[in-house]
Amino acid sequence: MKRGLIAWDRARLPHAALEARLESIERVCDAHEVPALVVYSDVWRSNDARYVSNYMPYWNRALIVVPRGGKPILLCSLSPRVYPWIKSVTLHEEILPSPNLPAQLQKLAAERGWTRVGIVDFAGLPHELHAPLAAGSLAIVDVPRSAVRPAATQSEVAMHRHAAELARRSLANALGAEAIGVTDHVLAGRLELALRREGAEDLVVLVSDGTTPPVPARGARIGELSSAAVALEWSGHWAKVARNVAGLTRALPPTPGSTVWEESLSGPYPWTALAEPASAEQTIVSVQFELPARGARLYYGDTCLRGPEGLLPL
Amino acid sequence: MLNRERYEQFIALMRERSWDLLLFYGDGWRREHFRCLINLSYSGPHALIVLSRNGELTTIVTDPWDLEPVRSASGGRVILVRQLADGLREALAGANAAVTAVNGLEQMEARLVAALTEQLKVPPVSATLEIEEIRRIKTPWEIDLLRKAAELADRGYDRFARVCEPGLREFELVAEVEAFIKAEGAEDNFMLIASGGTEVTGMKPPTDRALARGDSVTTELTPQVNGYYAQICRTLVIGEPSERQLEAYRIFSEAQQAAQDLLHPGVDIADVARVQNDVFRKNGYGEYTGSKYTRVRGHNLGLYPDELPHVLENVHYLCKKDMVLIAHPNTYLPLSGYMVFGDTLLVTDTGCVSLNRTERRLFNT
Numbered sequence: 001m002k003r004g005l006i007a008w009d010r011a012r013l014p015h016a017a018l019e020a021r022l023e024s025i026e027r028v029c030d031a032h033e034v035p036a037l038v039v040y041s042d043v044w045r046s047n048d049a050r051y052v053s054n055y056m057p058y059w060n061r062a063l064i065v066v067p068r069g070g071k072p073i074l075l076c077s078l079s080p081r082v083y084p085w086i087k088s089v090t091l092h093e094e095i096l097p098s099p100n101l102p103a104q105l106q107k108l109a110a111e112r113g114w115t116r117v118g119i120v121d122f123a124g125l126p127h128e129l130h131a132p133l134a135a136g137s138l139a140i141v142d143v144p145r146s147a148v149r150p151a152a153t154q155s156e157v158a159m160h161r162h163a164a165e166l167a168r169r170s171l172a173n174a175l176g177a178e179a180i181g182v183t184d185h186v187l188a189g190r191l192e193l194a195l196r197r198e199g200a201e202d203l204v205v206l207v208s209d210g211t212t213p214p215v216p217a218r219g220a221r222i223g224e225l226s227s228a229a230v231a232l233e234w235s236g237h238w239a240k241v242a243r244n245v246a247g248l249t250r251a252l253p254p255t256p257g258s259t260v261w262e263e264s265l266s267g268p269y270p271w272t273a274l275a276e277p278a279s280a281e282q283t284i285v286s287v288q289f290e291l292p293a294r295g296a297r298l299y300y301g302d303t304c305l306r307g308p309e310g311l312l313p314l
Numbered sequence: 315m316l317n318r319e320r321y322e323q324f325i326a327l328m329r330e331r332s333w334d335l336l337l338f339y340g341d342g343w344r345r346e347h348f349r350c351l352i353n354l355s356y357s358g359p360h361a362l363i364v365l366s367r368n369g370e371l372t373t374i375v376t377d378p379w380d381l382e383p384v385r386s387a388s389g390g391r392v393i394l395v396r397q398l399a400d401g402l403r404e405a406l407a408g409a410n411a412a413v414t415a416v417n418g419l420e421q422m423e424a425r426l427v428a429a430l431t432e433q434l435k436v437p438p439v440s441a442t443l444e445i446e447e448i449r450r451i452k453t454p455w456e457i458d459l460l461r462k463a464a465e466l467a468d469r470g471y472d473r474f475a476r477v478c479e480p481g482l483r484e485f486e487l488v489a490e491v492e493a494f495i496k497a498e499g500a501e502d503n504f505m506l507i508a509s510g511g512t513e514v515t516g517m518k519p520p521t522d523r524a525l526a527r528g529d530s531v532t533t534e535l536t537p538q539v540n541g542y543y544a545q546i547c548r549t550l551v552i553g554e555p556s557e558r559q560l561e562a563y564r565i566f567s568e569a570q571q572a573a574q575d576l577l578h579p580g581v582d583i584a585d586v587a588r589v590q591n592d593v594f595r596k597n598g599y600g601e602y603t604g605s606k607y608t609r610v611r612g613h614n615l616g617l618y619p620d621e622l623p624h625v626l627e628n629v630h631y632l633c634k635k636d637m638v639l640i641a642h643p644n645t646y647l648p649l650s651g652y653m654v655f656g657d658t659l660l661v662t663d664t665g666c667v668s669l670n671r672t673e674r675r676l677f678n679t
Binding site: 058080130185197213216 | 498520
């Protein structure tokens with residue numbers, strides 16, 4: 001869960017960079033002839049909102065409304081008591097208490113005289129939000145995610161790279177000789193300590209003992225055939241890295257015939273299977289291998305940039 | 315593993331409601347809708363179970379690492395797909411279901427609901443509230459897990475209290491506690507924190523603020539053990555507590571005790587909130603029991619750390635034996651700033667018992 005350090009590092013993400021994203025969204029509004037664009041967020045689908053305003057919910061759902069020519073408005077049901085904190089780590093100056101998100105969006109639209117708005121990936125909204133909006137009088141234009149986040153920019157790539165470096169370093173330290181014999185719970189604890197201290201916001205640790213795929217810790221002992229995978233969110237950017245105690249690696253990009261699973265790390269969810277692996281746009285992906293070795297299954301994987309020229313490890 | 319007792323209850327519910335299919339949908343956030351039947355933490359962005367009235371199970375997963383664990387846990391058919399909608403079409407091909415209910419329908423992506431409707435020719439209905447009601451009454455196996463989670467919350471708080479010191483930054487404190495709780499077997503943990511004085515109005519994720527003498531440091535720790543969350547709320551003062559902090563704690567402690575004294579089968583949960591708020595009113599702090607200063611006076615616990623019903627004066631629900639909930643009168647007071655205090659409570663035949671063993675006091679370093 002997102003219980004790490006949620007901050008706004010203005011050196012890595014200058015105010016101007018976020019303003020440029022908003023300007024780009026204004027052009028999306030123009031292209032779709034809508035006076036405002038809406039982005040959904042919840043505690044597990046927070047990537048797009050973080051991109052737009054640096055907002056990251058530690059709990060619950062929210063909508064970010066970007067009016068054409070105006071500042072982004074946050075509709076959320078978190079207590080107004082945490083608004084000062086939200087304002088300190090995001091672009092938001094206006095936050096509207098919204099226990100009912102569709103109703104609040106419709107009210108805001110009525111107040112502003114909007115008869116239609118764009119919603120990023122409207123069909124991806126939770127049914128509970130989608131149904132009242134689809135049935136309401138406010139016309140909804142379904143705007144594809146690619147219009148708002150066309151490709152990973154250099155600054156985003158740098159953030160994912162940093163997250164991947166943290167994951168690789170922590171795994172290298174945690175899977176050394178001293179790991180042999182400890183439980184996977186202890187291993188997960190060591191990774192938590194190292195990565196939360198580095199400011200990880202969210203962290204998922206999965207461990208394989210060589211007989212199963214990587215799974216949540218279950219009390220198994222770490223042995224020479226064990227592997228661990230870390231999915232790490234740092235400053236709103238995910239990385240996923242797997243390493244094994246035996247030190248077995250696999251060349252990236254993968255050779256034909258390798259057992260490989262590729263996921264997008266810049267989609268709405270932290271990681272999602274790529275429907276079309278050969279995307280022409282720059283996408284941040286996780287590439288995970290299953291390596292047969294010594295009668296067991298070892299795992300190795302990393303975070304890469306996939307673009308027109310192929311796969312580049314970050 | 316398949317929760318066999320729930321499985322039987324859900325089949326009975328399907329027969330009672332004349333549902334042909336009952337689907338259990340979970341995403342990365344709301345996993346409880348899935349895990350109430352197959353208690354396993356999947357890795358993919360979503361997973362879905364199709365339960366037919368004759369008891370057959372088909373599970374759709376979207377991450378290859380989920381395939382074997384789910385197959386092993388469910389004993390049924392498992393389909394691995396990149397897009398969940400494709401799995402729905404495959405799982406429901408040829409299904410002749412007049413009525414399909416979905417547990418977790420509210421959180422399901424609208425495109426999946428559309429795919430479901432297209433496949434079955436009839437829109438699904440929500441089963442969420444009815445399943446929630448079944449889940450509120452914990453089975454003996456679930457109570458055992460909640461006891462373990464509460465025991466881990468106690469040990470986690472002990473760790474919290476031991477590492478707090480001036481200069482430690484909030485996120486470093488969280489790192490220490492998270493590491494401990496994970497190393498001791500927690501699957502996950504929901505944790506909020508705050509530090510400071512009367513300027514602090516609520517808890518949130520950790521910042522880089524360094525703890526200082528005189529601070530109240532508040533936390534709610536909510537470790538998850540094999541799917542089930544238990545919670546503890548305590549406040550700690552860095553250094554010696556002031557008279558005002560002690561006075562605030564006395565009010566919080568009395569309020570929580572009032573809830574614990576009242577809670578028993580048949581009591582309206584609104585009254586569990588009311589008796590807590592009455593203590594604040596009696597002490598002249600009634601205005602701090604409203605939504606401007608606080609969220610809830612407790613909540614149900616289980617596969618989700620903030621289950622319904624919430625403990626609020628305007629929420630009416632008759633408590634039942636074997637419910638597990640936390641009563642916490644957490645709020646802002648001008649005496650101390652935001653303060654928290656609460657235990658996980660198991661409703662018994664005649665009252666309730668706390669599953670926590672942590673001392674009931676205002677902690678200090």
